[in-house]
Amino acid sequence: MDSLILDLKKELIERLNLEGMTPDDIADDMPLFGEGLGLDSIDALEIIVLLDKNYQIKITDPKEGRKIFHSVKTIAEYITEQRALAAANPPA
Amino acid sequence: MSLRYYIQGIGAVSPQATWDSGVFLDEPLHYEENILKSVTPDFKQYINPVALRRMSRIIRIGMSAARICMTDAGLAMPDGILTGTGYGCADDTIKFLQEMLANNEQHLTPTHFTQSTYNALSGAIALSLRCTNYNTTYVHRAFSFESGVLDAMMQIADAPQKRMLIGGFDETDPHHYNITRRVGYYKEETVRNFDLYTSGTRGTIQGEGASFITLGAEPTSNAYATLDGVQTLFGVRDAAQLRAAVERFLAARGISAAEIDVVVSGRSGCVVNDKLLLEVQDDLLPHATKAYYKHLTGEYSASAAFGAWVAARILREQRIPAAMLPTGAPAAIRRVLYLNQYMGGEYAMMLFTAV
Amino acid sequence: MPRVYVTGMGAISAIGHNVAEAFQSLCDEWSGIGTMQYLHSQHASMPVGEVSLTDAELGAMTGLPDTTGLTRTTLLSIIAAKEAIRDAGITISEANGIRTGFISATTTGGMREFERYFHELQDPKAVGDFNQYADTLDSADHTEKVAAILDIHDYISTVSTACSSSSNAIILGAQLIKHGHLDRVICGGADALCKFTINGFKILMILDSEPCRPFDQTRKGINLGEAAAYLVLESEALARDGRVIWGELTGYSNTNDAFHQTASSPNGDGALLSMQQAIMMAGLSSSDINYINAHGTATENNDLAEGMAIQRLFGTQPPLFSSTKAYTGHTLAAAGSLEAVFSLLAIAHDRFYTNLNFKNKMEELEIEPIAESISKMVDIDFDPIENVLSNSFGFGGTNTSLLFSKVKDA
Numbered sequence: 001m002d003s004l005i006l007d008l009k010k011e012l013i014e015r016l017n018l019e020g021m022t023p024d025d026i027a028d029d030m031p032l033f034g035e036g037l038g039l040d041s042i043d044a045l046e047i048i049v050l051l052d053k054n055y056q057i058k059i060t061d062p063k064e065g066r067k068i069f070h071s072v073k074t075i076a077e078y079i080t081e082q083r084a085l086a087a088a089n090p091p092a
Numbered sequence: 093m094s095l096r097y098y099i100q101g102i103g104a105v106s107p108q109a110t111w112d113s114g115v116f117l118d119e120p121l122h123y124e125e126n127i128l129k130s131v132t133p134d135f136k137q138y139i140n141p142v143a144l145r146r147m148s149r150i151i152r153i154g155m156s157a158a159r160i161c162m163t164d165a166g167l168a169m170p171d172g173i174l175t176g177t178g179y180g181c182a183d184d185t186i187k188f189l190q191e192m193l194a195n196n197e198q199h200l201t202p203t204h205f206t207q208s209t210y211n212a213l214s215g216a217i218a219l220s221l222r223c224t225n226y227n228t229t230y231v232h233r234a235f236s237f238e239s240g241v242l243d244a245m246m247q248i249a250d251a252p253q254k255r256m257l258i259g260g261f262d263e264t265d266p267h268h269y270n271i272t273r274r275v276g277y278y279k280e281e282t283v284r285n286f287d288l289y290t291s292g293t294r295g296t297i298q299g300e301g302a303s304f305i306t307l308g309a310e311p312t313s314n315a316y317a318t319l320d321g322v323q324t325l326f327g328v329r330d331a332a333q334l335r336a337a338v339e340r341f342l343a344a345r346g347i348s349a350a351e352i353d354v355v356v357s358g359r360s361g362c363v364v365n366d367k368l369l370l371e372v373q374d375d376l377l378p379h380a381t382k383a384y385y386k387h388l389t390g391e392y393s394a395s396a397a398f399g400a401w402v403a404a405r406i407l408r409e410q411r412i413p414a415a416m417l418p419t420g421a422p423a424a425i426r427r428v429l430y431l432n433q434y435m436g437g438e439y440a441m442m443l444f445t446a447v
Numbered sequence: 448m449p450r451v452y453v454t455g456m457g458a459i460s461a462i463g464h465n466v467a468e469a470f471q472s473l474c475d476e477w478s479g480i481g482t483m484q485y486l487h488s489q490h491a492s493m494p495v496g497e498v499s500l501t502d503a504e505l506g507a508m509t510g511l512p513d514t515t516g517l518t519r520t521t522l523l524s525i526i527a528a529k530e531a532i533r534d535a536g537i538t539i540s541e542a543n544g545i546r547t548g549f550i551s552a553t554t555t556g557g558m559r560e561f562e563r564y565f566h567e568l569q570d571p572k573a574v575g576d577f578n579q580y581a582d583t584l585d586s587a588d589h590t591e592k593v594a595a596i597l598d599i600h601d602y603i604s605t606v607s608t609a610c611s612s613s614s615n616a617i618i619l620g621a622q623l624i625k626h627g628h629l630d631r632v633i634c635g636g637a638d639a640l641c642k643f644t645i646n647g648f649k650i651l652m653i654l655d656s657e658p659c660r661p662f663d664q665t666r667k668g669i670n671l672g673e674a675a676a677y678l679v680l681e682s683e684a685l686a687r688d689g690r691v692i693w694g695e696l697t698g699y700s701n702t703n704d705a706f707h708q709t710a711s712s713p714n715g716d717g718a719l720l721s722m723q724q725a726i727m728m729a730g731l732s733s734s735d736i737n738y739i740n741a742h743g744t745a746t747e748n749n750d751l752a753e754g755m756a757i758q759r760l761f762g763t764q765p766p767l768f769s770s771t772k773a774y775t776g777h778t779l780a781a782a783g784s785l786e787a788v789f790s791l792l793a794i795a796h797d798r799f800y801t802n803l804n805f806k807n808k809m810e811e812l813e814i815e816p817i818a819e820s821i822s823k824m825v826d827i828d829f830d831p832i833e834n835v836l837s838n839s840f841g842f843g844g845t846n847t848s849l850l851f852s853k854v855k856d857a
Contacts, residue, residue, distance in 0.1 A: 017145050017203075038142060041710065045202040045651060053199040062652050146708075173703075178585060180607070189562055192646050197489035205647035206709050206842065209554070210586070210607035215843025218703040224720060227703040227845060228615050231553075231586035232605035239604040243619060246626045271568045275581045326591065327600045393585075437591070 004076045012072070015050050016043050028073040033066070044069060051075075057082050095252060097245055098315040098447065099305050101165020103157045104401045105130050106301035106389045108415075111160055116405055120388055120415035123285040126278055127264050128299040128390035132156070143220060146203055148184050150263035150302070154213040155220065157302040158259060165306035165314065170257035172226035173214050174244055176236030178393020180210035180229075182265035213261060213302075226256075234358075234434030235324040236260060237397040241442065242322050244307050252309040260397025261302035264390070269298050277391075277435055279361075288361035288387040289417070296360035299390015303397035305404065316404035317428070317444045320345050325439040331371040334439060338376055338431070341441055352380045353425045354412065356403050358432030358440075359384050360391050365436035373431060380429070381420035383412045396432055396440060403428045403444045410446075451621045452686035452854065453693040455535025455633075455679030457527040458788045460775045461496030461672050464508070465530055470792050473800045476819070478774050480658050480670050486559070488642045490649055494658055495640060496672025496776025498523065511596065516579035518557035519639035521589040523675035523781075528593055528633055535679040536690050537631070539598050545685065548602035548629045550620050551590040551677075552612035552636030554780040557583030559641040589637060602629055607780065610742070610841030611701070612636050613676065614783030614849055618699045620680045630685050635677030635784030644671060644779065651709070653746045659777075661743035661770035662750050662816045664807035669744045672776020676785035693791040697834070698729030698850030709842045710748050715756030717846040718742075722760055722836060725848040735834050736766045736850075738799045740786045741816070742838040743770020744777050749840060754812045761814075766836075767829075769802035769817040783839040787849055790835040794853050797832050 009023035012032075016039065030036045033044070044065050051057040057079060059065050068078045104110040107128035108121055121131065135144055135152045138159040147155065154175070162170070179185070188204035206212070211229040218227050226247065230239035237260030244256035269278060279295035288297060307319060323341045328334050342349060355373050359366050373382060383406070389398050402416070410425055412418040430442040456466050461479025463469035472479065483491045485501060498505070505522040506514035509529070514522065528549070532539065539547055561568070561584040564577035582588060590605045602623065606616045613636025620632035638644075648654045648669060655668040678693075686692055702724065704717030711717060726733060742753055750770075757765050771789055778785055793799055802816035809815075833853040840846045 019145060040707075042146070042202055042206060042708070048652070049199055049201065049650065060652075178587075188647065189565060189643060192642060193562070193565060197642065197646050200646055200650045202650045205650060208647070209609050209842050211609055211841075211843040211845060212708075214608075215703070215708060215845065218705045218844055219708065222705045224703050224705050224717060226701050227608070227843070228606065228701060229608050229843075230604060231607040232590060232603070233585060233587040235587070235604055239619075242628075243622065246622045246628075249626065267565075267569050270571055272582050273571070274568070274578055277582075324602070324604075326594065326603050 001076060001080065004079060005072055008072050008075055011050055011054060015046050026072060029071045031071055032069055055079050095249060095309055097248060097307050097309065097319045098311050099317050099319055099404045100255065100308050100312045100315050101161045101167060101306040102316060102401050102404050103160030103164060104301065104303035104398060105132060105153045105157045106398060107131060107299055108388050111156065116409060117388065117413040117415040126282055126297045127269060128285065128297060129264055130301050147216065148181055148207050150181055150183065150261060151207065151213055151216055154259065154261045154302040155216060158217050158257060158304045161304035161306055162257065167255055167306050169221060169223055170225065171254035172244060172247055172256040173217050173223060174228050174240035174256060174258045175214040176230045176240045176260045176394045177210060178233050178236060178262050179265065179268060180231065181207050181212050182263050182268055184208045186265055186267050233393045234396065234432060234438040234440060237394045238322050238324050238440045248307065248309050255306055255308035257304060257306055259302060259304035260394030262300050262392035262394050264298050264300040285387045289359060289384065291361055292363060294362055294364050296362050296391040299392050301389055301398055303401040305400050311447060315447050317407040317446055320443040320445055322442045323440065328368065328439050331368045334368050335372045335376050338372060338441060345443060349376050350379060352377050352427050352429045353422045354406060354428045355380045355382050356399050356428055356430045357382050357384050358386060358399065360386050365433060369431060369433045381412065381418050381422050383416040383418040385416060388415060393434065396430065399430045399432060400442060403430050407444055407446045448625045450683040451624050451680050451696045452683060453678050453696065453791055454681050454686050454690055455531040456693060456788045456791060457530030457534060458674065458676035458785055459498055459523055459527045460674035460778060460785055461498060462774050466788060473771065473774060473789065474798065476801050476803060478658065478803055480773065480776055486640045488645050490645050493645060493654055493656060494670045496670060497640060498673055517592060518560045518583045518589065520553060520557055520637050521592050523639060523673065524551060524589050524593045524637035525596060527635065527675035528597060528677045531633055531677040531679050545631055546601045546629045547599050548620065548623060548632040549590065549594040549597060549599040550604050550606065550616045550632060550634040551593065552606040552616040552780045553586050553589060554607055554609060554612060554638055555641055555643055556586040557588055558643045559639045562642050608841065608845045609843055610779055611783055611839040611845045611847040612780035614839040614847035615701060617678060617784060617787060617849060618701060621696050621699060624680060624682045630682050632680045633677050634680060636780040637675035638673060638779040638781050640671060640673040655745065658804055659745035659773050660804040661745040661772050661802055662754060662809060663805050664809050666745040666747065666750060668746050670776040672778040674775060674778035674781040674785050676781050676788050678784060678787055692854045694794045694851040695854050696849065697852040698725035699848065700724035700728065701847045704844035704846060706844055711752035711840060713751055715752040715759060717844060718753050718756035718838065718840060719759050721846040721848040722756060722838065725836065725850045729850045729852065731834060733761050736836050737830055737832040738793050738835045739766055739768035740790045740835060740837040741768050741770045742840045743772055745772060751811055753838065753840065754809060754814065758812060758814050763813040765814050767799045767817050769800050771800055773803035783847065786837050790837040790851050793832050793835050794851060799832065
């Protein structure tokens with residue numbers, strides 16, 4: 001989980017062009033949107049692409065994304081959960 | 093008509109260090125390549141860091157030039173924001189296209205798409221100012237900035253209290269460079285920028301930048317010059333036609349060719365495309381001092397905005413920088429004619445008068 | 448200042464290859480949205496509003512002997528512009544002393560061909576027919592080629608303000624006539640479908656995989672379309688010579704939301720301002736408006752913003768309003784001028800158009816568009832349609848409203 005969180009932070013910094021930030025600047029449970037990191041709707045779309053590309057996780061409803069993308073920790077939990085689901089139900 | 097249009101402020105970011113109002117092309121940069129990129133200021137001076145994050149390089153350049161211009165004019169809220177550009181945000185457009193082709197239409201970057209629209213800069217300026225006023229973008233090669241100027245002049249005539257922010261921007265892009273080189277836009281050989289006009293070959297060099305002017309009917313204390321008219325010419329066949337058009341343009345403003353002190357010429361260094369322009373500026377305006385700028389900035393669609401920037405400064409400072417390779421040194425400069433050609437296809441002119 | 452009249456119209460879209468066919472489709476409630484036939488994309492399952500002709504067929508329709516190097520956007524543009532000129536019953540000639548302009552709008556210009564040949568074009572060693580498209584991505588390419596074909600030289604320009612582009616082309620045309628720079632302007636816009644925009648809107652998750660449902664609670668986004676549409680604008684002096692006058696452009700406004708890069712302010716501030724200013728310019732009041740051709744893209748954001756703006760301006764009993772995007776798809780730069788054509792047809796025929804695919808009223812709104820049931824109520828005595836507002840909004844916060852009015856004593 002910790003390495004997944006660190007990977008995610010690095011990926012977010014790169015993908016969202018968070019200039020001058022390091023993984024240490026993003027607390028695991030810091031809200032990504034609004035008051036916290038201040039991300040917006042286009043960032044949410046960027047995160048959807050990131051999850052699809054790097055983790056093969058497809059989110060089709062941006063509203064669903066809002067809950068999952070609360071913080072780096074919630075994203076990591078979602079990835080872990082989806083991986084477990086995929087392992088339990090391997091594609092035919 | 094008594095209404096006059098004053099250039100109340102200017103701002104430019106270009107391949108020369110033009111954001112500093114203290115110097116006027118006094119120490120020009122020399123280039124030995126065919127693509128000239130802008131020398132950029134510290135963007136944080138002009139753009140809030142949160143907004144900066146998702147802005148592409150050309151949006152940053154454009155935002156900075158707009159801010160410099162507004163500060164210069166003492167303008168807090170323009171009554172209209174008008175931009176002109178040829179290829180717009182070329183870098184984001186090409187990046188999105190390349191991703192699309194390389195990834196077989198999967199996993200694309202939304203930001204590139206949202207930034208690829210031609211009105212991304214005019215929208216970003218409005219957003220940064222919370223400016224709900226008129227907002228438009230013209231995308232007609234070397235008529236782009238000129239279209240914005242004419243549009244703004246009509247709106248000022250409708251409501252003379254209006255102050256309009258008008259700009260032109262374009263960004264270099266190696267893909268466009270390669271692609272349009274196929275149809276002879278750029279030189280086959282590498283040329284030093286200060287040798288552009290003696291190259292004796294076809295094609296020009298690619299450049300970029302963003303320049304803005306604030307235009308209004310009030311002769312503010314900071315006013316640089318008046319902008320007395322703009323004219324675009326499409327389908328020019330020969331020098332006689334171009335010459336007649338310039339004469340008509342001047343006559344409509346009650347002046348003769350002999351009254352033009354300086355021609356800011358859009359000569360591009362292409363032996364073919366410059367032909368009519370050079371013929372007309374020599375035959376019709378033999379006494380005017382010719383001054384050039386495309387070797388300093390490179391060629392791009394909206395370069396007329398830089399032409400307006402230099403014309404305004406020449407008139408206020410009453411001097412032509414040596415870097416513009418002037419053919420003379422007029423004692424007093426009252427009228428400047430900007431005369432441009434772009435890739436031999438579009439011709440345009442603007443007239444400026446000292447205040 | 449001279450008044451500005453519309454004397455000619457031309458349009459090619461998914462619902463018809465000319466204005467008459469489009470009007471028939473609107474009256475028949477026939478949608479042009481279907482599966483992708485002519486564009487080759489990985490997202491072929493996305494419904495689109497394509498013009499049902501190949502490039503070769505479009506080329507033949509132009510009547511030109513040689514269409515080498517003309518992009519699909521240019522072909523669409525020529526066909527619609529020529530129709531507008533025929534419809535106006537005018538001949539363009541330098542000799543007649545009528546100063547004529549051509550102002551077109553596009554969002555992607557020749558992107559369809561550029562994306563097809565990008566690899567070859569950027570490889571300096573590659574040679575082939577694709578070379579004819581080397582500078583057709585440039586937005587001005589289609590404008591200049593069409594202007595040259597139409598023999599228009601007095602003034603040309605190209606506008607690109609995302610989805611409001613051709614409405615702004617119409618505004619510039621009107622201004623040039625009012626200020627005496629021109630007597631006549633052919634203005635509008637053109638955009639061919641391309642993978643670039645399909646992918647762009649798809650990645651923004653505002654492309655619906657079903658037929659779009661403007662102003663419906665269940666709406667999920669747009670269907671893209673392609674089209675070209677042009678109006679012939681003329682000064683009053685020129686237009687009043689016994690020819691048919693479709694209407695007068697009595698008001699227009701361009702404002703900006705200044706809210707977000709791609710989204711409209713959810714309470715509709717920008718849309719409200721642009722409609723208010725257009726009505727004010729025409730010297731009318733909101734009660735004079737008989738029909739609104741809404742932008743109504745069917746994105747969650749646009750329809751909420753626009754619906755709120757209509758409700759704030761007109762109250763809970765607004766004029767009849769509908770979006771025609773479910774017929775044509777969202778034709779981007781062409782949308783404003785295409786819907787201007789529909790608005791003028793509404794005035795000419797005292798018709799309004801059903802908002803296709805509307806079933807469920809939006810929760811946030813008290814108002815709803817013209818449902819099928821309303822349009823079928825033939826026994827109701829509707830007011831004649833004299834003033835129509837046409838909205839176009841887009842990325843970059845752009846909001847443009849046009850107001851067309853019936854010309855009575857023409």
